[in-house]
Amino acid sequence: GESVGLHLPTLSVQEGDNSIINCAYSNSASDYFIWYKQESGKGPQFIIDIRSNMDKRQGQRVTVLLNKTVKHLSLQIAATQPGDSAVYFCAETLNDYKLSFGAGTTVTVRA
Amino acid sequence: KAGVTQTPRYLIKTRGQQVTLSCSPISGHRSVSWYQQTPGQGLQFLFEYFSETQRNKGNFPGRFSGRQFSNSRSEMNVSTLELGDSALYLCASSLAPGGNEQFFGPGTRLTVL
Numbered sequence: 676g677e678s679v680g681l682h683l684p685t686l687s688v689q690e691g692d693n694s695i696i697n698c699a700y701s702n703s704a705s706d707y708f709i710w711y712k713q714e715s716g717k718g719p720q721f722i723i724d725i726r727s728n729m730d731k732r733q734g735q736r737v738t739v740l741l742n743k744t745v746k747h748l749s750l751q752i753a754a755t756q757p758g759d760s761a762v763y764f765c766a767e768t769l770n771d772y773k774l775s776f777g778a779g780t781t782v783t784v785r786a
Numbered sequence: 787k788a789g790v791t792q793t794p795r796y797l798i799k800t801r802g803q804q805v806t807l808s809c810s811p812i813s814g815h816r817s818v819s820w821y822q823q824t825p826g827q828g829l830q831f832l833f834e835y836f837s838e839t840q841r842n843k844g845n846f847p848g849r850f851s852g853r854q855f856s857n858s859r860s861e862m863n864v865s866t867l868e869l870g871d872s873a874l875y876l877c878a879s880s881l882a883p884g885g886n887e888q889f890f891g892p893g894t895r896l897t898v899l
């Protein structure tokens with residue numbers, strides 16, 4: 676069964692505001708987590724990843740937070756732009772094998 | 787560097803037919819994974835190939851099969867198509883096997899009538 680899930684299927688955010696996309700996972704053995712962005716008509720695009728031995732990792736305008744105590748993963752996007760409108764997926768690997776994806780959150784940026 | 791390419795991009799088949807999809811990984815990448823994406827089930831792992839060997843397999847019936855060639859290009863085949871096989875089939879490549887930083891292609895949209 677699916678071990679990774681997202682809290683909300685949709686998120687509407689005002690341009691310029693910060694976005695927070697949440698994900699809960701059920702397998703405490705997962706050691707690697709990735710966030711993907713999928714725009715319409717395209718395949719998923721790697722955004723940022725984090726290992727289970729880390730709590731936080733920052734990229735360009737994005738930050739991933741990992742809370743292993745409650746098995747929660749989040750993606751924060753700073754100063755959300757229209758180009759950030761997409762479906763966001765969290766994924767995990769178990770023992771560095773196949774990726775298990777969550778259902779996805781559709782982010783819509785309002786002008 | 788060219789990205790992952792998949793052919794064809796769109797395909798329409800009828801029930802009972804079989805289909806072969808092709809994936810060319812990023813140059814230098816030796817691992818190729820296949821995923822099925824549907825609105826109801828999301829992204830589901832099909833299988834992964836590395837050095838021409840299937841390394842891992844998801845929970846799909848035997849009608850779904852794949853292979854990898856010596857140049858790392860991969861194909862997947864679905865036999866005896868069912869309506870429920872209609873989906874976006876995504877291929878992802880990476881330098882090494884496992885989930886680390888997989889790069890996805892645009893997918894092949896398969897419609898089964």
